[in-house]
Amino acid sequence: MSKKPKSKISTYFSIGGSLIGAFGVVKQVREAREEQDTLRLVDAAVSAAAIVTTIALLTRELRRMQRDGDDVLSD
Template sequence: MSALSKAKGFRSSKSGLYISMATSAFGAVGVVKQIKKARGESDMLRLVDAVVTGAAVVTNLAILYREVKRLGDDDVLLG
């Protein structure tokens, strides 16, 4: 198996999904900062943008969580 094939399979492995979830959760920190800044400046457009971005982060986390549950014990990198 080539290194490129292993790298492509990493995203669909359990550890790859956990890293993707952590990255998405880290994006939520940016959303919180954006909301605080928008509320401080009373900027409604930035606040709406932050809320929509937050919804995207939550949806992404839900999809990744579903994939982790589906993956179960069939880890690509282990076998």
């Protein structure tokens, strides 16, 4: 399966969306701590790890685009 190239702008929007999702995770952590709900705290930690991984992958993609000049919208 071929990977569709992304533009830098869409990659930035994806990073922004992930960062907005981080606010929800912070809220979930606060609520889980207040209620002393270990399972919800673990769920929040897994969600946070997913967000960090997503941002790292998108950042790597941006660096690759800058190095290779692979921006779809640059033409």
